[in-house]
Amino acid sequence: MSQSRLGGRTALITGAGLGIGRAAALRLAEEGAAVILADRNEERLRETAALLGDAPHLAIPCDVTSEAQVADLFSAALAWRPLDILVNNVGGGRSGRIADLSLEDWEATMALSLRSMFLCTRAAVPGMAARGYGRIVCLSSGARNGTVWNAFYTGAAPYSTAKAGVIGFVRALAIELGDSGITINAVAPGPIDTELAGPYLRAMDEQGLEYAPSRMVPLHRLGTPREVADAILFLAGDEASYITGTTLDVAGGR
Numbered sequence: 001m002s003q004s005r006l007g008g009r010t011a012l013i014t015g016a017g018l019g020i021g022r023a024a025a026l027r028l029a030e031e032g033a034a035v036i037l038a039d040r041n042e043e044r045l046r047e048t049a050a051l052l053g054d055a056p057h058l059a060i061p062c063d064v065t066s067e068a069q070v071a072d073l074f075s076a077a078l079a080w081r082p083l084d085i086l087v088n089n090v091g092g093g094r095s096g097r098i099a100d101l102s103l104e105d106w107e108a109t110m111a112l113s114l115r116s117m118f119l120c121t122r123a124a125v126p127g128m129a130a131r132g133y134g135r136i137v138c139l140s141s142g143a144r145n146g147t148v149w150n151a152f153y154t155g156a157a158p159y160s161t162a163k164a165g166v167i168g169f170v171r172a173l174a175i176e177l178g179d180s181g182i183t184i185n186a187v188a189p190g191p192i193d194t195e196l197a198g199p200y201l202r203a204m205d206e207q208g209l210e211y212a213p214s215r216m217v218p219l220h221r222l223g224t225p226r227e228v229a230d231a232i233l234f235l236a237g238d239e240a241s242y243i244t245g246t247t248l249d250v251a252g253g254r
């Protein structure tokens, strides 16, 4: 009998070209899942696909803020295999102090974190419900409560708003989907040493800023993408069968 935790399962991970999304794709595949990688950057997709080697995978270029592209993504994904796990990982946004914030920056941040999550979840749920099984994991952030280092130095209201929105989405859908066999949860990372965010976070530490991440976090270090991927793996697996509507902090104690 297979010892792998996700043997026979198929997972779609958005933003799988880099960072936490890539780490999640590799970790889920390591535990036996077939993985569908979605990212708008084709070169990054190719790199993640190469790291997967012989593990079953499909890489699909897609901007997950586009309704038409998400429809195409799920057509291609579901033609390959039925979907058991969705990781709504794409998110992020633009900083700015409130008086200077443009409407465009505000809307772009909502689209990246919230519209993408809505479009992908809406596309995934009917198939999962028909099969009576689904695991959906969404990426929130410690920023849902205001991340001190971002909020104080650069202004982070759009990002914090979007990441708080993830919690409401997960809470409401956990109730709506309670009888369907689908669970939906969030992971809220603290400062993580990814390819893009890591250098910025480390620079704040190196400058000795009053609110630098490693000063504010009880474990006094940045987290790794794999540490977040382990939490995603747990919520995406059978061990988390009685957990829905919750948010798991992976934030070094903050």
Ligand SMILES: NC(=O)c1ccc[n+]([C@@H]2O[C@H](COP(=O)([O-])OP(=O)(O)OC[C@H]3O[C@@H](n4cnc5c(N)ncnc54)[C@H](O)[C@@H]3O)[C@@H](O)[C@H]2O)c1
Pocket (backbone or CB within 6 Å): 014, 015, 016, 017, 018, 019, 020, 021, 038, 039, 040, 041, 044, 062, 063, 064, 065, 089, 090, 091, 092, 112, 139, 140, 141, 142, 188, 189, 190, 191, 192, 193, 194, 195, 196, 197, 198
């Ligand atoms: N890195 C951190 O410290 C941190 C902390 C808390 C929460 N998070 C959250 O975790 C998630 C992943 O963060 P990350 O830092 O690994 O991400 P990232 O910014 O490094 O991007 C990951 C991937 O997403 C892709 N992507 C961006 N926009 C896309 C779109 N519209 N369609 C398809 N692909 C797109 C990028 O090409 C990239 O390959 C995000 O939701 C982020 O808000 C990250």
